[in-house]
Amino acid sequence: MHLSLRMKMTPSRREALWAYGFISPWIVGFLIFTIGPMIVSFVLAFTRYNVISPAQWVGLSNYSKILSGDPLFWQSLKVTFVYAGLSLAPGLVLGLGLAILLNTDVPGISLWRTIYYLPSIISGVAVAILWGFVLNPRFGVVNWLLSLMGIKGPGWLSSTRWALPALAIMSLWGVGGGMILYLSALQSIPTPLYDAAKVDGANAWHRFWYVTLPMISPVIFYNLVMGTIGTFQYFTSVYVLTAGSGSPANATLFYNLYLYNNAFRYNQMGYASGLAWLLFLIVLFFTLLIFRSSAAWVYYEGQLKGRGR
Amino acid sequence: MRVTSEQLERPLVRAPSRPLLGIPISELISKIAILLILSAGAAVVMLPLVWMISTSLKTMGQVAVFPPIWIPDPILWKNYPEALTFIPFARYTLNSVKVALLSGAGVLISCSLVAYGFARFRAPGLEILFLVLLSTIMLPPQVTLIPVYLLFDRLHWIDTLKPLIVPAFFGNAYDVFLLRQFFMTIPLEMDDAARIDGCGPLGIFWRIMLPLSKPAVATVAILHFMWAWNDFFNPLIYLHHRENWTLAVGLQGFRQLYSTKINLLMAASFVAVLPCILLFFFAQRLFIQGVVITGVKG
Numbered sequence: 001m002h003l004s005l006r007m008k009m010t011p012s013r014r015e016a017l018w019a020y021g022f023i024s025p026w027i028v029g030f031l032i033f034t035i036g037p038m039i040v041s042f043v044l045a046f047t048r049y050n051v052i053s054p055a056q057w058v059g060l061s062n063y064s065k066i067l068s069g070d071p072l073f074w075q076s077l078k079v080t081f082v083y084a085g086l087s088l089a090p091g092l093v094l095g096l097g098l099a100i101l102l103n104t105d106v107p108g109i110s111l112w113r114t115i116y117y118l119p120s121i122i123s124g125v126a127v128a129i130l131w132g133f134v135l136n137p138r139f140g141v142v143n144w145l146l147s148l149m150g151i152k153g154p155g156w157l158s159s160t161r162w163a164l165p166a167l168a169i170m171s172l173w174g175v176g177g178g179m180i181l182y183l184s185a186l187q188s189i190p191t192p193l194y195d196a197a198k199v200d201g202a203n204a205w206h207r208f209w210y211v212t213l214p215m216i217s218p219v220i221f222y223n224l225v226m227g228t229i230g231t232f233q234y235f236t237s238v239y240v241l242t243a244g245s246g247s248p249a250n251a252t253l254f255y256n257l258y259l260y261n262n263a264f265r266y267n268q269m270g271y272a273s274g275l276a277w278l279l280f281l282i283v284l285f286f287t288l289l290i291f292r293s294s295a296a297w298v299y300y301e302g303q304l305k306g307r308g309r
Numbered sequence: 310m311r312v313t314s315e316q317l318e319r320p321l322v323r324a325p326s327r328p329l330l331g332i333p334i335s336e337l338i339s340k341i342a343i344l345l346i347l348s349a350g351a352a353v354v355m356l357p358l359v360w361m362i363s364t365s366l367k368t369m370g371q372v373a374v375f376p377p378i379w380i381p382d383p384i385l386w387k388n389y390p391e392a393l394t395f396i397p398f399a400r401y402t403l404n405s406v407k408v409a410l411l412s413g414a415g416v417l418i419s420c421s422l423v424a425y426g427f428a429r430f431r432a433p434g435l436e437i438l439f440l441v442l443l444s445t446i447m448l449p450p451q452v453t454l455i456p457v458y459l460l461f462d463r464l465h466w467i468d469t470l471k472p473l474i475v476p477a478f479f480g481n482a483y484d485v486f487l488l489r490q491f492f493m494t495i496p497l498e499m500d501d502a503a504r505i506d507g508c509g510p511l512g513i514f515w516r517i518m519l520p521l522s523k524p525a526v527a528t529v530a531i532l533h534f535m536w537a538w539n540d541f542f543n544p545l546i547y548l549h550h551r552e553n554w555t556l557a558v559g560l561q562g563f564r565q566l567y568s569t570k571i572n573l574l575m576a577a578s579f580v581a582v583l584p585c586i587l588l589f590f591f592a593q594r595l596f597i598q599g600v601v602i603t604g605v606k607g
Contacts, residue, residue, distance in 0.1 A: 015430050018510045022426025023435075025419040026442065029479020034445060037456035044455060051459070098350070106343050114593070115351045119358070121589045121596070124539030125557045126578035129564050133364070133571060134357045139375045141360050145353070147376070173357065180597055232449060236541040240561050259451055264546060269455050276451040283449050 044273040051267055062274035073275070075250050076258040077282075079164065083254070084231040086168035088224065095178030096220075100212075102179065103186045113183070120177035128240035131170045132157065142169065157241055160251040167237060167252065178223055185219040186212065225290050229283050232256060255279060365389070365576035372571045385572070392576035395567070400552060401559035408473045408544075408555055409537040415477030416484055416533045417526060423480040424488035425514050429500065439489075446482045458546060472547040473537075473555075484529045491525035492518055528595045535585055556581050 009017075020027070045062055049055035066073050102113050119127075134141045135156040143153030156166040189212065197207050235256045238246065244261065246253030259279065263272035359379070364372055365388055367381040393399070427439050461472045495518065503513045519526065541557040548554050554562065560581055564574055589596060 012431070016432030016435075019426050019430030019432040019435055022430070022510075022514075023423045023438065025478065026423040026480035026485065027438075029419075029476065030441070030445070032460075033457055033476055033479060034448070034453055037453035037460070040456035040459075041452055041454075051462070101343055101347060104340070104343055106340050106347070112347050112351065116354060117597075118586070118589065119354060121535065122539075122582040122585050125541050125560045125564075126581045129560065129574055129578050130357055130361050132564075133575075134360060136373075139373045139377065141356050141377060144376055145356070173354070184597075229447065229449070236557075239541070239545075240564065243565060256451065260542075263455055263458075269459070273455050276449070276454065279449050280452050283447070287447055 041273040041276060044270050045277050047270040049269040051269060055270065058270070062271050063278075066271070066274055066278065072250065072253065072258060076246075076253045076255045079246075079251070079253050080231055080234070080255045083164050083167060083234065084228055086164055087171040087231070088227045090168070090172060091175055091178055091227070092220065092223065094172060095175045095223075096182050096216075098175065098179045099182035099186055100208075102183055113180075117176035117180055120174040120180075123174065124236055125240050127170075127173075128237040131173070131237070132241050135166050135170070157252075158248060160249050163248065163251045167241075170237065181219055181223060182216060185216040189215045221290070221294050225287060228286050228290070232279055232283055235260065361575050361579055364572055365392075365579050367572050369570075369572060388572050388576045389580070392573040393580065395570075395573055396559055396563045396577065397552070398556075398559070398577065398580070401554050401556040404470065404548075404554065405538060405556040408470055409534050411470075411474045412477035412537050413530055413533050415474065415479075416481065417530060419478050419480040420484040420529065421488055421519065421522075421526065422514070424485045424492055425518055427485065428489045428492035429510075429513075429518075442482050442485060454546075461547065467547055468549050468553050470548075470553070473540075473543055477533075484533065487529060488522065488525055491522050495521050524595055524598065527592065528598055531588060531592050531595055534588065538585060 044055065046057060046059060047055040048058050048062075098116055102109065102116065106112070133139075135143075137143055137153060137155045137158065140153075140156070142156070146153040154162040156162050193211050193215070194207055197211050202210065232255055234254045238252050238254050238257055239260075242252055244257065244265070246257050255275075259272055259275045262268045262275060360377065363377075363379055363381055366384045366386065367378070367388075368383070368385055371378045371381060427435065427442075457472075457476075461467060464471075466472050466475075499517050499521070500513050503517050508516060539557060540555075541561070544555040544558045545561075548558060551559075551562070560577060563577060567573070
């Protein structure tokens with residue numbers, strides 16, 4: 001029996017077995033840690049569940065409460081989007097600008113690149129603690145710099161108005177991460193393109209606008225997608241700096257923080273699951289939106305070749 | 310920034326520029342301008358780090374002073390031993406090292422095997438599964454968070470390091486993708502040659518793929534170490550008792566309890582980020598490669 005099975009196995013069948021054998025750790029993990037939990041959390045979202053007593057079926061009431069009776073949900077959405085706007089756009093401009101400057105052959109270029117990249121590799125709690133003091137209104141470095149320019153700095157993290165800009169400034173410290181991506185994109189642009197543009201009489205601005213920007217637009221696009229999604233994962237800094245409260249007056253109540261508080265502080269696992277699924281829909285919507293709109297402005301090299309023929 | 314770069318690249322001197330030290334004057338001026346911008350920016354970027362190190366060596370009296378004192382007087386080296394004994398720093402570090410190394414081993418073993426499966430074999434459904442794998446990058450982790458927590462709760466794994474280590478043995482999309490991309494660049498002729506020499510699929514994996522992919526494997530190892538070292542969310546959820554904390558959670562606890570001991574906090578924070586800084590300097594190239602291939606991780 002065993003022998004006949006072996007003989008019947010064609011090479012392609014054997015190859016398939018090997019393939020599935022090699023990827024089996026991921027398949028098992030996918031079932032245990034992704035698909036299974038997705039189903040469970042989908043169901044949990046229709047229940048009231050505090051871990052201690054059994055879950056109670058409540059139908060759509062979690063969702064209806066979130067959408068119509070929970071001002072903190074809307075506040076956390078607002079906080080997340082405002083922060084995305086405040087951090088992504090300056091991050092893009094600054095990261096790209098830096099990459100352009102660091103793509104020249106000025107002396108000590110690798111030292112400059114290291115300096116600008118360094119802050120982006122240290123992250124997490126230590127950096128949040130550091131920035132809590134750097135942004136201190138009374139003795140912080142940021143307000144000291146502003147005072148050198150004759151500006152009296154605001155209260156930053158203690159002010160409802162300046163707390164989010166403060167966190168955005170902190171995120172700009174890690175702009176080196178985006179800079180490295182833009183730099184490698186810049187370096188992959190073939191120089192003949194620039195030479196051809198020069199022959200056609202293009203000045204530096206034209207070369208940037210008509211050659212550089214179209215060539216690196218896929219990277220910009222990728223960064224924007226990941227940045228938007230990343231904002232919905234924002235947690236560590238704001239948890240450390242506000243002790244998980246989203247203070248002052250919920251001005252830094254990020255979506256992820258609100259979800260965490262519901263799940264692990266108030267033990268409302270059903271409600272938090274509902275929040276998680278709404279988050280899923282929001283992220284899906286933005287991913288699709290950016291993907292669809294990308295056709296208008298993202299340039300992939302293959303397209304031009306097709307047009308040229 | 311855009312405007313500046315335009316101005317920098319445009320020849321500032323119209324007339325046929327005379328070379329100075331073999332460099333045309335216009336180019337020289339633009340280089341000096343770029344250097345000025347870069348050094349001003351670099352000073353601003355380095356300021357927080359300088360403040361951190363300087364504050365970690367200050368007496369309490371010099372900490373919260375305006376304008377900031379940049380060179381501590383006296384230089385208090387004993388802040389470091391004090392900070393590291395003020396909290397069970399060694400214990401937290403040990404936990405962090407355990408998590409980073411063991412989960413790192415899990416990531417390397419599982420992701421390289423899975424990546425090999427996706428890179429070198431053809432089977433019905435395999436391409437679709439690869440797309441499924443990639444799409445999990447877009448899945449917000451919160452969607453699976455609560456059931457996974459409840460699962461570990463049922464297993465009585467809360468307050469152990471297991472929830473931070475075991476899942477790593479089941480592969481993840483980022484690292485599988487990075488390794489698969491690298492495996493694809495290894496010529497198929499290598500596999501054929503090994504096959505003629507009598508190697509099976511496992512032999513090819515062990516003798517061809519892994520040895521030829523050392524840079525990619527090292528990149529995955531380093532990026533994962535950094536991620537695990539800095540991870541705060543998962544240890545926060547799974548580790549409740551003080552003695553089980555990793556460094557990230559321990560630092561946060563330190564800050565919450567003694568937020569006024571700024572010099573000690575900065576000393577502890579600096580020691581906590583030091584491994585990442587050292588790792589970066591030792592393996593800068595691998596690092597940047599990895600980041601460029603996968604985009605920013607985490």
